[in-house]
Amino acid sequence: MSKYTEDDLEQELKTKEYKYGFYTEIESETFAKGLSEEVVIAISKKKNEPDWMTDWRLEAYRVWKTMKEPEWANVHYEKPKFQEIAYYSAPKAKPKLNSLDEVDPELLDTFKRLGISLDEQKKLANVAVDIVIDSVSVATTFKKSLGEKGIIFMPISEAIQEHPELVRKYLGTVIPTTDNFYAALNSAVFSDGSFCYIPKGVRCPMELSTYFRINEGGTGQFERTLVVADKGSYVSYLEGCTAPSRDENQLHAAVVELIAMDDAEIKYSTVQNWYPGNKEGKGGVYNFVTKRALCETNAKVSWTQVETGSAITWKYPSCILKGNNSVGEFYSIAVTNNHQQADTGTKMIHLGKNTRSTIISKGISAGKSQNSYRGLVQISPRAENARNFSQCDSLLMGNDCGAHTFPYIEVKNKTAQIEHEATTSKIGEEQLFYCNQRGIDTEKAIALIVNGFSKEVLNNLPMEFAVEAQKLLEISLEGSVG
C-alpha cells in the first residue's frame, strides 16, 4: 500500500535540504580575523564614528574581555572561537543608492530567490524596507514620506552621523554594555543595524521593515537596532531573516533596544529563518540575541516572533514595565527540526503599578531537536496590582525530539495575579488519518495542524507578515514533518 506514513515523513524531513541554501558571490571587504582594541577602533574608524562612539565601544570591549559565556541555557554546542571570527564585513563598492536599479544585480537576484521582492513589498504592502546584507544597508526606501512626519528610519551607522544626540541619549540605556556576554560583544563590534525614532504623538503610517541576511562565510553578524517611540506615538516594526547555507557555524549576536515613552506603543515582529544546519546538525547559525523593551507610563510593547531557523537559538525578548499601567506582550512560535536547539522565551519585569503582561509561547519540535521555553515573570515590591498570564504549549512530532518548559516566577507583592498554563501534545496518527480521510495529504495535514496550533501567535502578526510566516512554517515542516 502506498500510504504516506509518519516514517516516510521523517525520512523526507531528514533528506530535505535548506531551501535558501545558496551563496551569493558579492565581493566583500573583510577584516582579518580576531578581536582586539585595535580591531574595535578600526571598525569605529571605518565607519567614521565620533569619539564618544569609539569610547563606548572600547568600554564594552573591555567589559566583554572579563566576561564568560552564559552556560545556563538548555543548549549544547561547541563554543565559537572568538578569535577566529572576522568582525567586519561589508559588500564592496557601495556608493549611495537612490533606486533599486543601482543595486548589485546579483544581490537583487538573491532577494528574488528568497522571495523578497522589493517592488512587490513596496507596491503591495506599502512597506519601507531597509535591507541589511552583511551588516551594511544597501537600500532604503520610503525615507522621504517618513521624513515628512518627522520619523527617522535609517541604518544606525547613518544615524550616528546624522542624529548623534538621539543615538547617544538612548543607545545602551535599555541593554547596558555590561548586560551580558553577547550584548557586550555586540556593543564593541556592531557594524550596522537600524535606528528608528517616532516623534511625539505621531502614528507611523506604515509597517517599518528590515531584512537581515548573513552572506560572507566565516563572518559574525552583530546587528544593533534601536527603536525610540516618543510620547503618544505608535510604530509597528518588522524584522525578517534568512541566511544562506554555510558549513562553518556563523555567530549572530544582535541587540535590539526598544523605548516606549509615556502612552507610546511599539509592535515588534520578527520572522527568523537563519540557516539551521544540515540534517546531521553540521553548520547553521548560532543566534544569541538580546532584545529588551522599556515601557514608561501607559506604554505598550508587543513582541511577536516566529523562529524557524538557526542551529542554536538563545533569545528572550523582554519588557521592563517601568511606568504605571504599562503593558508587555510576548507571542512566540519556535520551530525546531533535525538537530536544532532553541532556548527562547521572555522576561516580564513588573516595576510600575497596574502593569500587565501576557506570554503566549508555542514550541514545535521535530526530528532530533530540543525546544525550550524559558520565561521569567518578576513582580517588584512596588508593583501593586500587577497581572500576568502565561501560556506555554508544546507540539511534538516523532519520538526523538524534546520540549521543555522553564517558567520562573518571582513575586514580591501580594496583590499580584499570576496565571500559568502549559500543555504538551503530539501530532497523532489519528489526527493525520482523519485529515487523510478527508482528502488532505499528510504534509498538508501537518501544516494545517501546526498552523492551528500557532494561530494565536500568527494572528498577532501584521497581515503581510502572517502570510510569509505561515509559508515559512510550512517550508520548515515540509521536510520537518517527516
Place this chain on the structure above:
Amino acid sequence: MLKIENLQASIDNKLILKGLNLEVKAGEVHAIMGPNGAGKSTLANIIAGKDDYEISSGTIELNGEDLSELAPEERAHNGVFLSFQYPVEIPGVSVTNFIKTAINQTRKAKGLEDMPAKEMLKMIREKSELLEIDRKFLSRSLNEGFSGGEKKRNEIFQMAMLEPKLAILDETDSGLDIDALRIVANGVNKLKSKDNAVIVITHYQRLLEYIVPDFVHVLYDGKIVKTGDASLALELEAKGYDWIKEELVQ
C-alpha cells in the same frame, strides 16, 4: 460500486476479519450490525485505508479499482467518506477552514482550481442549513469542546460538503439525542441519490427507523453471517444476537 471479496485482515497479529464478502451498488443503503468486537469498525477503517491493519488476503474494489493500492487521501479523492465514530480534535483549525482545505485538496488531486470563495460560502450556507448548524459553530475549532451530538453532526456536514460516492457512517447514532438523530438522518436521506451509496454501521435499530436500509447484514466474528432486508434489524433488536450464534453452531 464497492466489492469486497474474501477479506481477511488482522491487527497486531490478531485476525479480525475472517473472509468477509460484501457488495454495495450505487443507490443502495446497507446496514451492518453486529455485537461488539465483531469487526464493524475494522471494516470501516480498512475501506478508508487506515494503516494499522494487515490485509492477508482478499480484495477491495471501488468501481473496479483496487483500493488497497491507494493511500487514504487518494481513496477520499475517489469518493470514499468515513464518518468517524470518534472524530478527532484539531485545535485552532476552524470547521470552515478544515472543510475548505479538504475540498480544495480533493479538487487539486483532480487537477481543478480551488473552489471560488463565493461558491464555497454558498455551499457552506446551504449544507449547514440542511443540517441545522448554527453559523457560529462553523468558526469553532474542529471538534474541540464539541458535544457528542455536535461532533456527529459535523461529520455529516463534512459529508454533505464533500459529496462522496460511498459514505460509511460508523456508529453515527451513538451519542445523539433523538432530535439530533432525526436531523442527521434527515441530512443523510437528502444526500442520497441513484449515484451514491451509504453503509451504516450501528448497534441499534434506532437509526434505521430514519435511514431505511435496502439490506441489513449481520457481522459476527469477522464474517457476514446473515443478510436480510430492513425487517432483520427489527428482529435483531427484539431478539439480540444470541439466536444468530445458535444458528451458526447448528
